[in-house]
Structures are given as C-alpha cells and as structure tokens.
Amino acid sequence: MIDFTNKRLIAVNVGMTGKKKDFTSLPYSKIQAFSVETxxxxxxxxxxxxxxxxxxxxxxxxxxxxxxxxxxxTIASYVL
Structure with a gap:
C-alpha cells in the first residue's frame, strides 16, 4: 500500500502473515528525479x-x- 500526502509518500509493506508491517516515509523534498512507465x-x-x-x-x-x-x-507538482 502507498499513501501520498502533501509532504511525503508512505509505503507500507505487510509481511506474509499480516502481523509484521514495514512503514517507509519518503519525503518529496529528497526526490532528485523520477520516471513513470505506463x-x-x-x-x-x-x-x-x-x-x-x-x-x-x-x-x-x-x-x-x-x-x-x-x-x-502529482509527484511533479511537489518536486518541480
């Protein structure tokens, strides 16, 4: 799951059993480049x-x- 906020994106990875979760906070201010592939x-x-x-x-x-x-x-509006 990925949540986009006005300051960062938060990636949530759920383990195999659903009990373990990993939250990663990635601020838009640290993005140097991005690429989109449809x-x-x-x-x-x-x-x-x-x-x-x-x-x-x-x-x-x-x-x-x-x-x-x-x-x-959306990413471009926060990064550029």
Whole structure:
C-alpha cells in the first residue's frame, strides 16, 4: 500500500502473515528525479521510479488499473 500526502509518500509493506508491517516515509523534498512507465499489452504493471538523495532508487509497481499519469503529475507538482 502507498499513501501520498502533501509532504511525503508512505509505503507500507505487510509481511506474509499480516502481523509484521514495514512503514517507509519518503519525503518529496529528497526526490532528485523520477520516471513513470505506463502499463502495456504484455506488461500489465505500471511503474514509478524515484531517485532520492542519500537513498538511491526506489521502484513502486502499480496494477494496470492505477492512474499512473495522475500519480506522475502529482509527484511533479511537489518536486518541480
């Protein structure tokens, strides 16, 4: 699960049993570059790559039904 706020995005990874959760807070102010890849015919997942200063590359994958263009525009409005 990924939550987008006005200052950061929060990625939540749930373990296999559902009891263990990992919360990662990624502030927009640390994003140096980003890339948006839409879903295609054979590749059904859309991808958002973010490069953070001091952290490196983070890849987020979305199901084909996600509106990745709007997500990219939102990221751009906070980063640029």
């Amino acid at each position: 879903a295609g015919v054979l590749d059904l997942d859309a991808e958002l790559d973010l490069w953070f200063s001091g952290l490196g590359n983070v890849r987020l994958e979305f199901k084909g039904s996600a509106d990745i263009r709007t997500i990219g525009q």
